[in-house]
Amino acid sequence: MEEGLVVIPKATISRLPLYLQVLTEYHHLGITLVSSEEIAQKLGITSSQLRKDLSYFGGLGIRGAGYDVTCLLEKIKEILGMQKKRRLAIIGAGKMGTALAGYHGLQQHGLEVKALFEIDKGKIGTTIANIPIYPLAELPDQTVRLGLEIAVLTVPVAAAQKVADLVVEAGFEAIWNFAPIRLEVPDNIIVQNEDLVAGVLTLVHHLSRKIG
Amino acid sequence: MEEGLVVIPKATISRLPLYLQVLTEYHHLGITLVSSEEIAQKLGITSSQLRKDLSYFGGLGIRGAGYDVTCLLEKIKEILGMQKKRRLAIIGAGKMGTALAGYHGLQQHGLEVKALFEIDKGKIGTTIANIPIYPLAELPDQTVRLGLEIAVLTVPVAAAQKVADLVVEAGFEAIWNFAPIRLEVPDNIIVQNEDLVAGVLTLVHHLSRKIG
Numbered sequence: 001m002e003e004g005l006v007v008i009p010k011a012t013i014s015r016l017p018l019y020l021q022v023l024t025e026y027h028h029l030g031i032t033l034v035s036s037e038e039i040a041q042k043l044g045i046t047s048s049q050l051r052k053d054l055s056y057f058g059g060l061g062i063r064g065a066g067y068d069v070t071c072l073l074e075k076i077k078e079i080l081g082m083q084k085k086r087r088l089a090i091i092g093a094g095k096m097g098t099a100l101a102g103y104h105g106l107q108q109h110g111l112e113v114k115a116l117f118e119i120d121k122g123k124i125g126t127t128i129a130n131i132p133i134y135p136l137a138e139l140p141d142q143t144v145r146l147g148l149e150i151a152v153l154t155v156p157v158a159a160a161q162k163v164a165d166l167v168v169e170a171g172f173e174a175i176w177n178f179a180p181i182r183l184e185v186p187d188n189i190i191v192q193n194e195d196l197v198a199g200v201l202t203l204v205h206h207l208s209r210k211i212g
Numbered sequence: 213m214e215e216g217l218v219v220i221p222k223a224t225i226s227r228l229p230l231y232l233q234v235l236t237e238y239h240h241l242g243i244t245l246v247s248s249e250e251i252a253q254k255l256g257i258t259s260s261q262l263r264k265d266l267s268y269f270g271g272l273g274i275r276g277a278g279y280d281v282t283c284l285l286e287k288i289k290e291i292l293g294m295q296k297k298r299r300l301a302i303i304g305a306g307k308m309g310t311a312l313a314g315y316h317g318l319q320q321h322g323l324e325v326k327a328l329f330e331i332d333k334g335k336i337g338t339t340i341a342n343i344p345i346y347p348l349a350e351l352p353d354q355t356v357r358l359g360l361e362i363a364v365l366t367v368p369v370a371a372a373q374k375v376a377d378l379v380v381e382a383g384f385e386a387i388w389n390f391a392p393i394r395l396e397v398p399d400n401i402i403v404q405n406e407d408l409v410a411g412v413l414t415l416v417h418h419l420s421r422k423i424g
Contacts (some may be wrong), residue, residue: 013417017410021392042394080413081420099311105392105409111416149423150415174419176412180233180317182254190422192415196406197317198229200388201292203362203404204323205225207386208293210402211361 008079012053016076018043019053023073035066085110089148089172091163092155093118093133096178100152102129114146136166143170152176153183220291224265228288230255231265235285247278297322301360301384303375304367305330305345308390312364314341326358348378355382364388365395 022042026034036054040047054067057075077083088106090097093116100106101113116133118124124135134142142148151167153160153175160179167175174190177183180197234254238246248266252259266279269287289295300318302309305328312318313325328345330336336347346354354360363379365372365387372391379387386402389395395403 014410014414016417017407017413020413021407021409022394025393044394080417082413082416084420084424086416086419095311095314099307100408102307103408106412109409109413109416111412149419150412173423174415176415181237182234182256188422190415190418192411194408194411195229195233196312196315197233197321198226199404199406200318200323200362201229201232201294201321202226203386203388203402204294204298204321205228205292206402207298207361208296210400211385212296 008056012056013079015043015045015053016080019050020073020076020080023069023076026069027073032069033066034069039067082110085112086150087146087148088113088150088152088176089115089117089139089143089146090131090152090154091117091136091139091167092153093120093123093128094154097152097154098128100154101131111150113152114148115142117142136163139166140170143172148172150174150176152178154178157181220268224268225291227255227257227265228292231262232285232288232292235281235288238281239285244281245278246281251279294322297324298362299358299360300325300362300364300388301327301329301351301355301358302343302364302366303329303348303351303379304365305332305335305340306366309364309366310340312366313343323362325364326360327354329354348375351378352382355384360384362386362388364390366390369393 019039022039036047036050040050054072057079088111090101090113097116101116106113113131116128116131117136117139118133119136123133126133149172151172151174153163153167155163157179160177160181161183164175164183164185168185168189175183175185175192177191177193178196180195182193183191185191231251234251248259248262252262266284269291300323302313302325309328313328318325325343328340328343329348329351330345331348335345338345361384363384363386365375365379367375369391372389372393373395376387376395376397380397380401387395387397387404389403389405390408392407392409397403
């Protein structure tokens with residue numbers, strides 16, 4: 001099956017990292033075959049949803065036996081584009097930038113933070129988790145020199161749009177945005193918004209329904 | 213309209229924080245009326261989707277004039293349960309815990325971090341962003357004393373389930389989980405998973421489709 005020819009729904013893609021996580025757990029436990037019911041139950045989705053999602057990758061299920069954990073894991077990594085390492089730059093060496101620079105989860109998934117960028121002269125020239133902090137003015141040059149592809153925006157809201165413009169100009173293809181603002185970027189730039197407040201407010205809503 | 217009687221779809225609830233964000237921006241700019249088209253365009257959703265979402269809150273739109281920004285903002289805050297302040301505890305004073313303890317976005321939305329908990333003796337007794345770090349063993353007592361409601365889990369994956377058990381035992385009603393693992397908790401406990409890796413992997417997928 002030619003992967004490039006299959007259009008996988010956005011909702012399915014958004015669930016793949018969860019499947020990856022669960023399958024990695026099974027893999028570490030030495031489990032080689034797993035049923036759709038087991039995976040589905042662990043994730044709190046229906047097994048028919050899971051089977052539908054996995055059907056996009058071709059016939060990976062073995063009737064009556066379940067799914068081959070290793071095969072499924074490899075296929076999901078392929079679909080997610082994880083075969084190739086990606087080079088990240090973090091713009092903003094504040095608390096969130098510092099936390100992400102030292103976050104093992106990124107490296108485990110083939111994502112290498114190669115540079116941080118700052119305007120604070122006190123931070124420029126130092127390192128966080130062995131990653132150098134460059135002046136923001138060097139963004140265009142370092143992007144080319146280091147082969148940076150994904151810009152992680154951890155700057156204050158007030159600066160986010162301006163920094164996004166600089167990032168696009170510097171040639172980045174993708175932005176992982178932690179600033180709680182919708183960025184305006186050209187159509188060809190991929191933006192993934194990481195809105196921490198949205199997550200906790202959903203929780204607060206459910207909490208207030210429950211306990212008032 | 214009695215709010216308690218309306219069942220609002222989960223997908224609508226998940227979009228409310230986005231509406232809140234955009235409306236707050238309009239409010240700060242002194243804009244008092246806004247059309248569904250304007251809001252929808254800013255968020256990259258259809259205006260019919262937006263109108264459907266807002267219809268759950270009763271007749272807030274003024275035909276031909278748009279929505280009253282202040283009214284809509286208040287209503288969304290009410291639905292999200294933001295009238296009441298919520299007290300948070302961060303379990304794990306590592307990099308992510310430190311970043312969240314100093315994160316202004318929480319306080320701006322009525323979420324107060326009152327305590328951090330750790331097992332590292334070098335950290336216990338110190339503070340982060342003026343918030344005291346207590347030993348994990350004091351979790352049950354401090355939960356009652358400080359009136360803590362939401363536990364933020366920023367502990368390593370290997371410790372997450374054990375810490376979740378302690379949190380449930382201590383009487384927390386809700387868990388905001390940053391560990392990349394599905395927690396097993398009683399049905400009455402609200403869990404919001406914040407999977408940073410899932411976000412960036414979705415981005416990587418789109419990037420690999422685009423540039424290979």
